[in-house]
Amino acid sequence: MTDLGIDLGFLKLKNPVIAASGTFGYGLELAQFVDLNQLGGIVIKGLYFHPRPGNPPPRLVETSCGLINAIGLQGIGVKKFSEEILPQLKKINTVIIVNVCGENEQEYASVVDFLSKKEGIKAFELNISCPNVEKKGLCPALDPDATFSIVRLVKKSSRLPIITKLSPNVTNIEEIALSAQEGGSDGISLTNTFLAMAVDVETRKPKLANVFGGLSGPAIKPIALRMVYQVANRVNIPVIGMGGIFSSEDALEFMIAGAKAVQVGTANLIDPEATLKIIKELRDYCEKNEIKMIEEIIGTLEI
Amino acid sequence: MTDLGIDLGFLKLKNPVIAASGTFGYGLELAQFVDLNQLGGIVIKGLYFHPRPGNPPPRLVETSCGLINAIGLQGIGVKKFSEEILPQLKKINTVIIVNVCGENEQEYASVVDFLSKKEGIKAFELNISCPNVEKKGLCPALDPDATFSIVRLVKKSSRLPIITKLSPNVTNIEEIALSAQEGGSDGISLTNTFLAMAVDVETRKPKLANVFGGLSGPAIKPIALRMVYQVANRVNIPVIGMGGIFSSEDALEFMIAGAKAVQVGTANLIDPEATLKIIKELRDYCEKNEIKMIEEIIGTLEI
Amino acid sequence: MIKEPQSRIARKESWNDYCLFSIESPRIAQHARPGQFIMIRVNPHPYPLLRRPFSIHSRAKNTIEIFFQRIGVGTTLLAQKEADALLDILGPSGNGFSLNTGLKGKTVFLIGGGRGIAPLFFLAQELASLGAFVNIFYGGKSISDLCLKEKLEKKGFNLFCSTEDGSFGFKGLVTELLDEKIKNLIPEKMFVCGPEEMMKKIAYISSDKNIPAEFSLESTMGCGFGACWGCVRRIKRDNAESWLKICEEGPVFSTEEIIWQL
Amino acid sequence: MIKEPQSRIARKESWNDYCLFSIESPRIAQHARPGQFIMIRVNPHPYPLLRRPFSIHSRAKNTIEIFFQRIGVGTTLLAQKEADALLDILGPSGNGFSLNTGLKGKTVFLIGGGRGIAPLFFLAQELASLGAFVNIFYGGKSISDLCLKEKLEKKGFNLFCSTEDGSFGFKGLVTELLDEKIKNLIPEKMFVCGPEEMMKKIAYISSDKNIPAEFSLESTMGCGFGACWGCVRRIKRDNAESWLKICEEGPVFSTEEIIWQL
């Protein structure tokens, strides 16, 4: 019987498969399909301090093997979350990570500060990389200094480990990852979505009301995998990889390239059981290849 | 009868559809399928001054709606090209553009200098953005200064217009485009391929001998389109758009977003008649929508 | 909601641009209510990527029906499937139309444009069994859009058809036909599904003549079960406007609730 | 090369992991030579993206055959197609095996591993008609990999079979079987198609015993018509080694030409 457990140092997971933020709602939406206790972890949909209306529709466009979204981080805010959602999440035996958003550094800090006082959260994932809030797709994760200063500030106000989530829309992903590490981040997750757009050629209007959105899904996997490989070989804090993971083979590619754990996003929307399917297939792969502990395969890529 | 003609200022095209470099060989390989005279133009496979061996195989990996290539710019060099290929290309009534490569600024200049003296070439496309020559995917197009200085140098030694081909692997594509413009580039083409990789989970080796390669095809279209839109709204030289164009609808998305012409790459490999099909469909679209000159639709995106 | 990864297509019927499947899915059939929908994964590959939503067109003991129009890649691939093929479906999703006993003996109008007729057939049967007098308005561009008219007649519903080209029934928009009829017969309630423009016009009639009405809205759906916030529409509830997930809170809303966007 | 976007599957035969299509394509049939291949577009969508190469297994007046193994997404989708389906194909590609009249009355060995048998059947027929004595070595993991053995026997070729599990014929690798036979019968020439390892071993035998041999190589192909430089293998010609496009210059090369990579 293979041990699928993963030790991130700051956090232990029963297996490497985590539900990615924004594709798993507040965790409970998928309970009707998935035994949440079996998951390695759940990253909650991005939370600002106050409730957010989100973007007008259309918010989604399907592309070839991809999905562009411009949800705009519609959300209920930290107060309602901790009063209405968190109590139910506590009953689930899996690691709950809150994806933290902010209009500015201070808001990130306030969210972390507020939620640090609550029970039931194991870590924060700093979403400094959402491309579809500001019209031009700008976000702190595009700049090393902005990344460093936000991470450092938030780390101060947090009782809990900080995972910094990076944007793929950069020239030098290693540089950004290093600044997050310097800032004191306990771990790094990547990638968020790729800034993208689509045009309706009949109306000659953008297909998204927000014009720009974030591309996710199988289309981006080869680029995300490359970035995860680059970062995992550069930093010395744990890296959580994601981007188009739909199968155990996808997950294994990221882990062999150096990711200690993976997040599954878009796949949940198409198959709510995707995470469980991947966990099962990972176990099969390990048994077939006589791997006692799945951690053995992390970063074993032969060049 | 619609006028599909495009005036780039420095170059007139009979239609906006150009075959992209590296996917159309030296132009003649597809003559068995395509009446080359009907094309808006052909960009020749990247040429260094001297012949190049290229990378060891495997050079290709198929991904979800995408293709990662690491050909490594295998090629015959300028001498053999101008002696054996160019004479045959002269017989074709379309615009021939040579895709120029170099190990360093000087080599770019030498290629342009050598070929400027030959008949039958209408423009050069500076490939400063090939991700799969250097192992780490580095190239001049990742840096504004490198871009500026290479363009300025080459422009000096060239009798012919220069189109600078940009890399999508950057944080700020507008900035790079502006430096190319400052450097004196007559036009800009984008995007080249996205730095990517794939892992064989059975052997735990990279699927490409070169480890990294460039991702192309429908998968990248939404990101490439976004970048073309950003650049076209920022520079005042003509922009040629590409990235996953497989149909006239794809081509129209790029033109409505601001591209004056488009290049079709990977699509040629799957359907050698792709360019002709797109030209025909563009004509149909214009007639259906009573567009007299296709140039009318360029940059008409309503925000 | 239930995932049925292997639901057999028991029967297929097809027309030029439309297709009808009867799908074996006892558990979904058992819970289905009019106005609810299912999410179908068109094929196991990543293209097309997302599931596609389809209203439940009718329900039997062990089967549900869907009736759909071929408008793109997913519906085209779906229409290529034959009887006995297996479908991966989720459902039943959403809340559906409100069926209150108060409608017994009352006149109701069900107004469907093109594929919009899909959910109304199921609804009509349930309303009839509640004892309401069901009048169905069925509009299309041309007679070829009215594939279900015989089926509806056979069930004995009072049917009014319209085509824009006049190839069958009233010549013009279904909303114009409605304007006509409503002059001498005011329904207790209207139930509507169809193109945005058509629903907007009827929403106007509904508030103008204050006849209560319910509308089944569409939007591109990422998941169909509330996880992505992709399917929102502008809705007014308890005097507050917000972007509501129509896959969960809808797809059916009342005249007062819907804020129509231009 | 010709593009035939609408070639009908005239006949389909299938086994557990293998499938055979007879495809109507008069123009490709007319030009086909043994060792050449066609490029098939598995479906009109962008997934799977690239065409897949398949050797021409046999040729009749208006049809060609392909024989293929299901190993992934493309071959699986292809194997799901039924007779009368239309295929988008390019071909004939490559140069194929050399057929010289000098082989009249001579003994030749054709050695195929698994799906590697595909091009050899066509070749065997042509060599036989040239008057050569054709001996076919047909190896597989198990008897289920030897689907074509009856077909080959019927044609009257001298057939030697091997399976790794001993479920049919010689127990072991086809190269071991070859080692046996070659002791008392030295062929004039060998023609080989199969897994890389098998071909490497036979290349060694070829140069060791200096028996001329030709090998049909594989590699991932982007286009199949020389446009992408994706399909190269290391080849020695006129004393110069280089990466050659096997879709144009191959897929068939001789012992002396091939530089085997580890």
Ligand SMILES: Cc1cc2nc3c(=O)[nH]c(=O)nc-3n(C[C@H](O)[C@H](O)[C@H](O)COP(=O)(O)OP(=O)(O)OC[C@H]3O[C@@H](n4cnc5c(N)ncnc54)[C@H](O)[C@@H]3O)c2cc1C
């Ligand atoms: C709750 C709900 C219930 C539905 N019930 C039915 C039904 O019973 N029968 C039926 O025929 N259809 C129904 N639809 C619409 C159906 O889901 C879409 O037609 C289908 O998803 C289109 O998929 P496609 O891949 O064929 O088209 P695509 O290739 O995805 O799109 C083709 C074209 O159609 C447009 N389009 C895509 N989705 C929609 C949409 N939801 N509404 C309008 N235009 C769209 C696209 O913008 C594009 O221009 C329903 C939609 C919703 C939200």
Ligand SMILES: Cc1cc2nc3c(=O)[nH]c(=O)nc-3n(C[C@H](O)[C@H](O)[C@H](O)COP(=O)(O)OP(=O)(O)OC[C@H]3O[C@@H](n4cnc5c(N)ncnc54)[C@H](O)[C@@H]3O)c2cc1C
């Ligand atoms: C010139 C030529 C002629 C061929 N003739 C035949 C034939 O007659 N019959 C036949 O069955 N096959 C033949 N092949 C091999 C065939 O093209 C591949 O099996 C097919 O492309 C696999 O496609 P897929 O989508 O099913 O597999 P994929 O999903 O693309 O790949 C599945 C697995 O198979 C591996 N793979 C992919 N392509 C190849 C390949 N070319 N060789 C070995 N492993 C591969 C992949 O790495 C992956 O691990 C030929 C190949 C070439 C180059």
Ligand SMILES: Cc1cc2nc3c(=O)[nH]c(=O)nc-3n(C[C@H](O)[C@H](O)[C@H](O)COP(=O)(O)O)c2cc1C
């Ligand atoms: C509909 C949708 C909503 C998302 N919302 C968030 C979010 O709130 N916070 C965040 O950090 N990432 C968000 N993401 C990004 C995903 O978490 C993930 O990083 C990205 O989609 C790539 O992974 P995937 O290809 O597996 O989806 C969202 C993605 C999608 C598709």
Ligand SMILES: Cc1cc2nc3c(=O)[nH]c(=O)nc-3n(C[C@H](O)[C@H](O)[C@H](O)COP(=O)(O)O)c2cc1C
């Ligand atoms: C096999 C292959 C070879 C290529 N070779 C070159 C090249 O030599 N020079 C160059 O500038 N771009 C090269 N490219 C990039 C294409 O020209 C194009 O920029 C890119 O593929 C995106 O367009 P597409 O998605 O339509 O293919 C190559 C692409 C492929 C797939």
Ligand code: FES
């Ligand atoms: S479709 Fe995902 S929330 Fe409604």
Ligand code: FES
């Ligand atoms: S497959 Fe493209 S050159 Fe050989």
